[in-house]
Amino acid sequence: MEDDCVCEYDSTWDTESDGEDPAGESQTRRNMRAAKDMQTYRRGYPNLTDDECLEDKMNNLQFYLNKSPSSPDDVYIDSFLKEWKNDYKRLERVHSYIQWLFPLREPGVNYMASELTKKEIEKSEDAQKRLVESYELMLGFYGIRLINKDTGEVKRAENWKERFGNLERNMHNNLRITRILKSLGELGFEHYQAPLVRFFLEETLVRKTLSSVKRSVLDYFLFAVLDKQKRQELVRYAYLHFEPKDKFVWCPRKIQRQFRKAEKRSEVVGNGEGKDDLRAKAKDMDTKEDAMDNNVKSQKGDKTSKEKINLKHLPNQKVRLRLLKMGTLVQRTTTM
Template sequence: MGNLLGSWRFKEPSTVEECDSTWGSDSESDEPAAEDDSGVSDSISPAESDSSPQLTGSPESVPKMKRSFYAARDLYKYRHSYPNYRKSRQPNEYRNLRFYLNKIPLVPDGIYIEEILTKWRGDYDKLEHNHTYIQWLFPLREQGLNFYAHELTQDEIKEFQSTREAKRRFLAAYSIMLDFYGIKLLDKSGSVARAPNWQERFQHLNESQHNYLRVTRILKSLGELGYEAFKAPLVRLFLQESLYHNTLPNMQHSVLEYFVYTIRLPATRRRLLRYARQHYRPAHAFLWGPPPKRRGGGGGGGSMGAGSSGIRAPAPTPEPQRRGEESSPSAGRGIIVSSHDAMMCQEQIGAGLKGSTGLGSSMSGLEGALMMAGARGEINDYSETFPL
């Protein structure tokens, strides 16, 4: 039996369609259906109609675009609990949990979580230009660009979710991040709205695009640590601001290519994408709807593999319930750096991830291309959290 299991191999998705299960269970019609959105329906209204908006340009005038396979694969692995995941490179010392219990400082800066929560609020310059704290505030089960930070483990995730003090500080850190972006957290269910300083902060967010990498990390970490339902309200707000209000036009690609696909429930992704399609211009260039081959009933590349509607990642605790998802052992070799991290760094500094040494507080070699930010306001002292 041991040899049989040892010889088992998963097939890694090789196309965007195989990585995307969003439309796998959808009917041939794109009309919104009454779907269970795990409590998100209160904060996400269904699409008012599915009529095609007027085009603002001819197909010939629009550059040919296609979805990023690297982004799709990265988010596929995240949503399906890293099916090819191996043990992290560090021993399981619960360092992320101990950091949130204020027992150890983040490395390399030597700063404790309470100092960040109490003294960094409103210091937008520090939150923008320091690139070492984000991976400690929002840990994942994948290695990022601060190699002093430790990946989460399954056992640590369970322990974190059962520790009230850690969860309280995690939500306080989340509210700091939202305020930095001009958003306020309204309640324990994750509802969000514009903050009083939204105009100033949205202008900064629209211009400082490396923060989109940070937002992706925040969304992923919310799902890892038990706050899956917090994602959809935030993604919906970003869709509204980038597509409808046009206050964050530079965010359009990131919210559709990355933010939406951090959400594990296909029904919720469908609802968000239907809303996006209503307001996307030019409408004929919208890339994130149902695959055309599925509409014709031919099955196509999007109907198998990751496109199977029944595959859903466990939430909130990402237990290794693979349910037959396809993947490959090849991606588990060495240190894992997310595709989004790599792509954003290439765009920001014009080079690949070569040599990640010298990651001190300045991190001059990767300035403007790393992790995350925080914000002003009072600490949201949530003593309880809602299980998802």
């Protein structure tokens, strides 16, 4: 029967389920609108044609080079990074800046923001530096800290409880985070995507925080990751930590069975390696102890041989008998 978890808009696995599970087993349904949207993004907007754009009209690039302000806020990027940082009320209340900080090749709610064009996606050290600062600013707003600019690794910030509370209350931030992830992939920071998604998966599925963000993490964040191998690894991580398993709809059931089998094999191998390690360590300990015993015996033997006296050199029979009782004599053939 047909696998109800196979999604035509998800090419993560490039596979068809063998359909051994009965149809309708899962009551949770995949968000097809989200799946289609994320696939369109991952494929580079195949139906989108960039308008011809002169270099001096590249508004997003000019903004990140600090040559033109955002609209309608009329704020230059350098001013924004200084004046808006940690101004959480303004960051929450104003909705027109996020399209400038993280431009996309698709329209947003701010009609005065310019859509990103391919010609603007170029390497500019100044622009990239400011983009990372913008990313750190928004992470701070969400209670997250970038701890490695090379790998994109993130962790909780000191004020995470307060900021997580804001995330829970204001769900429009889920859309902002989706935009941030997409923009990172467009602007040369694809390697930042997976660490942030992994962070949200751990928070929602393992630590059981951010319950109102959970569905967006699975529907949107997860499938914004452009690196297919990393995306597969994240889906596997999500499945292994998701409960109940029969409600997981973000990959085909065939893949879910493969995950379960691989996990069981890993557990068996892990247990086997543990026993082998214990045996090896025990054997190694025995060998070392035997070596130490032999060494001690050898040292004692050397010491005893020095202390032992040949009977031939003893002055008289009484002395010899007394020393024999003390056990310090070596008896030789015709000594006594």
